[in-house]
Amino acid sequence: xxxxxxxxxxxxxxxxxxxxxxxQAGEAEIRKNLAERIPQFAKIDEVRKAPMPGMYEVxxxxxxxxxTDEQGNYLLQGNxxxxxxxxxxxxxxxxxxxxxxxxxxxxxxxxxIVRGNGKRKLAVFEDPNCGYCKQFERDxxxxxxxxxxxxxxxxxxxxSVNKSRDIWCARDKVKAWNDWMVKNVTPTAAECDxxxxxxxxEYGQKYNIxxxxxxxxxxxxxxxxxxxxxxxxxxxxxxx
Numbered sequence: 001x002x003x004x005x006x007x008x009x010x011x012x013x014x015x016x017x018x019x020x021x022x023x024q025a026g027e028a029e030i031r032k033n034l035a036e037r038i039p040q041f042a043k044i045d046e047v048r049k050a051p052m053p054g055m056y057e058v059x060x061x062x063x064x065x066x067x068t069d070e071q072g073n074y075l076l077q078g079n080x081x082x083x084x085x086x087x088x089x090x091x092x093x094x095x096x097x098x099x100x101x102x103x104x105x106x107x108x109x110x111x112x113i114v115r116g117n118g119k120r121k122l123a124v125f126e127d128p129n130c131g132y133c134k135q136f137e138r139d140x141x142x143x144x145x146x147x148x149x150x151x152x153x154x155x156x157x158x159x160s161v162n163k164s165r166d167i168w169c170a171r172d173k174v175k176a177w178n179d180w181m182v183k184n185v186t187p188t189a190a191e192c193d194x195x196x197x198x199x200x201x202e203y204g205q206k207y208n209i210x211x212x213x214x215x216x217x218x219x220x221x222x223x224x225x226x227x228x229x230x231x232x233x234x235x236x237x238x239x240x
Contacts, residue, residue, distance in 0.1 A: 033072035
């Protein structure tokens, strides 16, 4: 027996509403139970269904990902792997959450290093005492036709703060930076307003920049660590 179209439409709407209500009820129960049982979960950013059936993703502090059941009775911390597709779904999710709109970067708090025609764009957060950053800078000189927005990001201790201040306050920031990072010439002590450096640290904490160097490309993707010049070229080509 055929059902009339209005009845089919009503059934479809009821099914969709039921699924939505069930999801919302599950999210509310998860938030309530986790908050009651674990004080650190009192402020959850988001609860959503995870790719694995019967499991929910719980996100807090911006980028911390956990997994739980429909009632919030069990909690898992770790990577969710799609073994069929060979993908780390947790890493992909965090990478997506960490994407930055390049055009909204606070470039007033960086200084520019222009090479060649400067048409391609790259932002880098670096600590002047980071050995990997020095390795990266020595390799980056081989990348041409790029504008680098250099954000001083001192996270390795008081001397990093002092060197960042001396570089930021130098008459020629680019020369002071390159002399130190590539030639190991200590920057001359200098004083000026260093509020920009403090803002860089706040920005990095907000957007989960946990290590140096951290590269941000024009399409918003990022690369942590001292990747080689060939990889920088590849990602610049894809992003610009």
